[in-house]
Amino acid sequence: MMNTQNIVEQVTFLFRQFGNETYGEGMSVLSHSVQSAEIAEASGLDDELVMAALLHDIGHIYPLAKDEHVEMMDLFGTRHHEDIAKSFLGSYFLPERLIEPIAMHVDAKRYLCAADQNYINDLSEASRTTLMYQGGPMNEEEQHAFKNHEFFNEAIEIRKIDDAAKQENYFVGDSKLNYWMWRLEEYIASLKTIS
Numbered sequence: 001m002m003n004t005q006n007i008v009e010q011v012t013f014l015f016r017q018f019g020n021e022t023y024g025e026g027m028s029v030l031s032h033s034v035q036s037a038e039i040a041e042a043s044g045l046d047d048e049l050v051m052a053a054l055l056h057d058i059g060h061i062y063p064l065a066k067d068e069h070v071e072m073m074d075l076f077g078t079r080h081h082e083d084i085a086k087s088f089l090g091s092y093f094l095p096e097r098l099i100e101p102i103a104m105h106v107d108a109k110r111y112l113c114a115a116d117q118n119y120i121n122d123l124s125e126a127s128r129t130t131l132m133y134q135g136g137p138m139n140e141e142e143q144h145a146f147k148n149h150e151f152f153n154e155a156i157e158i159r160k161i162d163d164a165a166k167q168e169n170y171f172v173g174d175s176k177l178n179y180w181m182w183r184l185e186e187y188i189a190s191l192k193t194i195s
């Protein structure tokens with residue numbers, strides 16, 4: 001059973017109340033999330049992955065609503081925010097193809113740091129700092145397992161979008177937020193139709 005209205009309301013609430021939080025980079029979670037969705041769309045990805053891009057960092061702000069104590073990585077955001085996102089989105093029974101790339105977006109960085117020499121150099125300062133907390137580059141065994149994951153390609157796509165969505169002073173006002181919440185609503189409605 002899909003709890004349709006609740007997820008749209010919940011995500012809207014989180015972005016409105018806590019979207020202005022930053023996570024160590026020169027932009028808010030909301031700005032970074034919307035930039036991610038826009039890049040995903042401009043890259044021609046389908047709605048499921050556009051929504052994955054939009055929601056990939058929701059785990060940074062979800063705990064604020066819950067008032068839960070979260071372990072912080074310096075000032076660089078919530079530790080294990082990818083797992084928090086997975087359990088939050090999983091509670092709404094969203095498709096695995098949306099949830100898994102989000103759950104994998106930190107490991108995708110660890111994978112790319114190991115597999116692609118240029119990747120580390122191009123990472124943002126904050127991303128390089130958090131890498132240490134996240135376990136550093138993957139070893140060979142981890143890379144092998146990661147590469148064989150069903151949603152490997154999607155996870156890499158989301159990670160690259162994540163890294164590209166770091167324009168500072170990219171303002172997201174009400175109308176842009178409303179637009180993206182409407183897109184989420186449409187997406188959720190489309191799931192209901194096919195299931």
Ligand SMILES: [Fe+2]
Nearest residue numbers: 056057081105
């Ligand atoms: Fe993230």
Ligand SMILES: [Fe+2]
Nearest residue numbers: 032056057162
């Ligand atoms: Fe991100």
